[in-house]
Amino acid sequence: MNAPDPMGRRVAIGLPYLWLVVFVLVPFLIVLTISFAESALGIPPYIAPLGFAKGWIPQLRGTLGSYGLILGDSLYLKAYLNSLRFAAVAMLLCLLLGYPMAYAIARAPERWRNPLLMLVILPFWTSFLIRVYAWIGILKTNGLINNLLLWTGIVHEPLPLLNNEFSVELGLVYSYLPFMILPLYATLERMDLSLLEAAADLGATPFRAFLAVTLPLSLPGIAAGAALVFIPAVGEFVIPDLLGGPDTLMIGKVLWDEFFTNRDWPVASAVAVAMLVLLVAPIVLAQHALRKGAESS
Amino acid sequence: MSAVRVVLVLGYVFLYAPIVSLIVFSFNASRLVTVWAGFSTRWYGELWDNDAIRGAAAISIEVAASAATAALVLGTAAGFALARYRRFRGRLLFLAMVTAPLVMPEVITGLSLLLLFVALESWIGWPQGRGIATIILAHATFGTAFVAIIVQSRLAAFDRALEEAALDLGARPWKVFLVITLPLIAPALITGWLLAFTLSLDDLVIASFNAGPASTTLPMVIFSSVRLGVSPQINALATIFVVAVSILVVTASSLTLRRPQR
Numbered sequence: 001m002n003a004p005d006p007m008g009r010r011v012a013i014g015l016p017y018l019w020l021v022v023f024v025l026v027p028f029l030i031v032l033t034i035s036f037a038e039s040a041l042g043i044p045p046y047i048a049p050l051g052f053a054k055g056w057i058p059q060l061r062g063t064l065g066s067y068g069l070i071l072g073d074s075l076y077l078k079a080y081l082n083s084l085r086f087a088a089v090a091m092l093l094c095l096l097l098g099y100p101m102a103y104a105i106a107r108a109p110e111r112w113r114n115p116l117l118m119l120v121i122l123p124f125w126t127s128f129l130i131r132v133y134a135w136i137g138i139l140k141t142n143g144l145i146n147n148l149l150l151w152t153g154i155v156h157e158p159l160p161l162l163n164n165e166f167s168v169e170l171g172l173v174y175s176y177l178p179f180m181i182l183p184l185y186a187t188l189e190r191m192d193l194s195l196l197e198a199a200a201d202l203g204a205t206p207f208r209a210f211l212a213v214t215l216p217l218s219l220p221g222i223a224a225g226a227a228l229v230f231i232p233a234v235g236e237f238v239i240p241d242l243l244g245g246p247d248t249l250m251i252g253k254v255l256w257d258e259f260f261t262n263r264d265w266p267v268a269s270a271v272a273v274a275m276l277v278l279l280v281a282p283i284v285l286a287q288h289a290l291r292k293g294a295e296s297s
Numbered sequence: 298m299s300a301v302r303v304v305l306v307l308g309y310v311f312l313y314a315p316i317v318s319l320i321v322f323s324f325n326a327s328r329l330v331t332v333w334a335g336f337s338t339r340w341y342g343e344l345w346d347n348d349a350i351r352g353a354a355a356i357s358i359e360v361a362a363s364a365a366t367a368a369l370v371l372g373t374a375a376g377f378a379l380a381r382y383r384r385f386r387g388r389l390l391f392l393a394m395v396t397a398p399l400v401m402p403e404v405i406t407g408l409s410l411l412l413l414f415v416a417l418e419s420w421i422g423w424p425q426g427r428g429i430a431t432i433i434l435a436h437a438t439f440g441t442a443f444v445a446i447i448v449q450s451r452l453a454a455f456d457r458a459l460e461e462a463a464l465d466l467g468a469r470p471w472k473v474f475l476v477i478t479l480p481l482i483a484p485a486l487i488t489g490w491l492l493a494f495t496l497s498l499d500d501l502v503i504a505s506f507n508a509g510p511a512s513t514t515l516p517m518v519i520f521s522s523v524r525l526g527v528s529p530q531i532n533a534l535a536t537i538f539v540v541a542v543s544i545l546v547v548t549a550s551s552l553t554l555r556r557p558q559r
Contacts, residue, residue, distance in 0.1 A: 005470035005471070007471075008470050008471060008474065009378075009382060009385075011374065012374045012375075012377045012378040012381075012382070013374075013378040013382060013385055013391070015370075015371065015374050016371045016372070016374045016375035016378065016391075016395075016441065016445070017378075017387070017391055017394075019371050019438070019441065020375075020391070020394035020395065020438075020441070021394070022413075023410065023413070023434065023435075023438040024394045024397050024398060024438065025390075025394055026413060027409035027410050027412060027413040028397075028409055030409065030412045030413055030416050031405070031408060031409045031412055034412055044415045044419075097304070097308055097311075098308075100300070100301040100304035100305065100308075101301075101304060101305045101308040103301050104301040104302050104304065104305035105305065107301075114550075116305075118546075118547070118550055119309060119312075120312070121546070122542075122543060122546060123312050123313070123316065125492075125495050125542050125545075125546045126316065126538060126539045126542045126543070127498075127499045127516070127519075127535065127538050127539075127542075128499055129499065129501055129516050129519055129520060129523075130319065130519065130531070130534075130535040130538060130539075131315060131316065133319075133519070133523050133527075133531060133535070134315035134316060134318060134319045134535070135315055136523070136527055137318060137319070137322065137527050137532075138314075138315060138318060140527070142329070142332075144318060147332070174311065174312070174315070177308070177311075177312065178312075227400075228400070231400050231401075231402060232400075232402055232403070234402065235401075235402020235403065235404050235405060236402070237403070237404055237502055238501060238502070238520075241524075242523060242524070252402060252403075252404045255404045255405075255408065256404060256502075259408060259506070260505075265412070268408055269408065269412070272404070272405045272408055272409070275402065275405065276405065279402070283397075283400050283401070286396075286399075286400040287392070287393065287396040287397070287399075287400055290396050290399060290400070290446060291392060291396065293446075293450065294379075294446045294449040294450040294453065295380075295449070295450070295453050
């Protein structure tokens with residue numbers, strides 16, 4: 001501001017700052033604390049790891065028991081590895097499908113770009129839960145695809161399409177594809193096309209020009225899209241719950257079950273902390289990309 | 298070029314086929330969601346008579362409207378702070394906290410807020426148990442993050458000349474903000490509010506962690522009914538949802554996609 005306005009500045013910074021400290025930072029610290037708590041019967045179902053004996057002597061009653069359980073029981077490790085694998089494959093498939101889509105939109109005539117982009121964003125606005133539910137009707141044993149395949153005589157037995165790795169992967173790609181397309185589109189649309197002309201003048205084939213110019217220039221978009229798909233996919237709960245089966249355990253569902261079914265809050269917290277540790281690098285990358293996007297657009 | 302266009306069309310088919318199938322089978326006379334047995338609006342009637350869904354819808358709309366409004370105020374302030382005040386103490390932490398709810402897996406956000414409310418209750422006696430209020434606070438927090446990013450990017454592409462002219466003419470900074478800045482970023486505010494509203498209306502995970510016995514939201518009802526199997530009533534509900542959201546989004550985007558005049 002040209003004229004200093006200390007009051008406005010204080011409100012604009014102070015109000016959201018206070019809110020975010022209370023509802024983002026403090027909750028995170030509490031999760032960290034409770035992951036060291038001992039689980040107990042009662043409300044709340046844990047013994048706080050920081051306590052005061054006789055009301056004033058600070059006391060540490062923490063335990064590493066929840067982490068020991070996570071490390072010791074192969075169920076947790078398997079769920080973590082499953083989640084990483086599912087998310088990585090979903091990320092790659094989103095990139096393979098999303099890159100050509102983003103490219104086609106970015107190179108479409110200008111008046112078409114916004115409507116085409118709108119078509120990518122629109123499903124993101126309609127209920128995620130309902131879109132995942134739609135796949136149940138399509139994939140189940142007497143669902144649309146199997147009915148079609150049986151009717152045309154391509155198969156004689158219904159294919160197992162639901163409650164397996166295939167359906168979970170499909171759900172992840174379907175749900176997170178827009179997160180890949182949007183940052184890719186942003187970098188491809190900003191690209192200086194005269195670079196491609198220069199490459200062509202120097203005798204490069206379109207494919208070589210793509211590899212040497214377009215692809216390297218779109219790397220920031222690829223990184224942002226990859227992080228935006230990977231992070232929520234790792235922690236996903238709804239998709240493995242509705243489309244998955246007994247072999248598709250993911251860590252988000254483990255956390256949910258620890259909390260709601262087992263009522264073991266310390267273990268749920270430890271699972272959350274362990275998930276965050278795995279995701280720190282992609283989370284920082286995604287935050288950086290979001291900031292860049294907001295500051296430059 | 299033609300190959301990528303083919304992929305683009307196939308991509309749209311992939312994105313829209315499930316939604317189209319939901320809508321088509323919401324008008325199916327049969328209870329079997331995937332076998333066509335003639336046109337019928339029966340499921341819309343049953344949906345209307347379903348008290349659990351109607352009650353949950355009312356709660357969801359109340360939660361979403363309150364959370365979006367709180368998010369609008371907080372997010373506008375946060376977006377303004379990020380775009381206009383390039384340096385202040387703790388800006389890095391502020392940035393990290395604003396973007397954290399956008400990128401954090403939902404199960405972690407949900408669990409951490411619940412543990413906060415439980416801790417607050419034992420420290421200061423509030424909130425007493427969980428319910429609509431705790432869901433609103435949770436949704437307002439992630440809504441704030443979305444509004445902040447949208448407002449910040451709008452302000453980054455914003456022509457300051459009008460504000461400076463008003464200041465030169467002697468208007469107070471607050472008046473400049475209310476009379477010049479706010480109207481110029483109004484489209485971003487509308488988009489931000491709508492986004493916060495729909496995200497709240499759609500959220501299952503964070504709401505489930507922070508809900509109490511009398512605050513079952515619409516996604517929670519849908520989820521428990523879907524877990525029991527496919528139900529044509531949910532198709533009817535989905536159709537209403539898709540149509541309403543499409544109208545809202547297309548209207549809002551025709552407002553916001555207009556580039557600011559230079």
